[in-house]
Amino acid sequence: MRPMADGSDHREDPRARIARLEAELSRLLQGRDLAADGDERSDGHHHPAEAATDAEYREKLLRDRLQLTQQLERLRAAQSAIEQGTYGVCVDCGEPISPGRLRAVPDAVRCVPCQSTAARRR
Numbered sequence: 168m169r170p171m172a173d174g175s176d177h178r179e180d181p182r183a184r185i186a187r188l189e190a191e192l193s194r195l196l197q198g199r200d201l202a203a204d205g206d207e208r209s210d211g212h213h214h215p216a217e218a219a220t221d222a223e224y225r226e227k228l229l230r231d232r233l234q235l236t237q238q239l240e241r242l243r244a245a246q247s248a249i250e251q252g253t254y255g256v257c258v259d260c261g262e263p264i265s266p267g268r269l270r271a272v273p274d275a276v277r278c279v280p281c282q283s284t285a286a287r288r289r
């Protein structure tokens with residue numbers, strides 16, 4: 168393990184972090200964790216204003232769930248890149264992604280310059 172000179176709190180190896188996050192998200196997306204949160208939030212009283220809030224809340228839960236699913240897909244892609252030995256290499260230019268970026272975004276597939284180019288293309 169090389170010492171980190173930037174004072175970052177993310178000292179965990181990005182590969183280890185990906186495995187941990189993947190396990191956490193899989194667990195979260197299994198079963199009905201998010202839906203159960205919505206049920207617990209209800210105090211049993213029902214009036215029209217609350218019903219609207221509930222609908223919005225459930226919509227938010229669905230959006231969160233979609234984001235978690237997409238995040239999980241990125242983590243799994245990063246895991247297969249680790250297995251194939253292509254982890255930490257930019258998919259666009261083939262240059263190594265900086266360790267600082269991988270600590271901040273462990274599932275990053277592009278280096279910073281290519282990511283800004285890709286973001287502009289969208």
Ligand SMILES: [Zn+2]
Nearest residue numbers: 257260278281
């Ligand atoms: Zn690049």
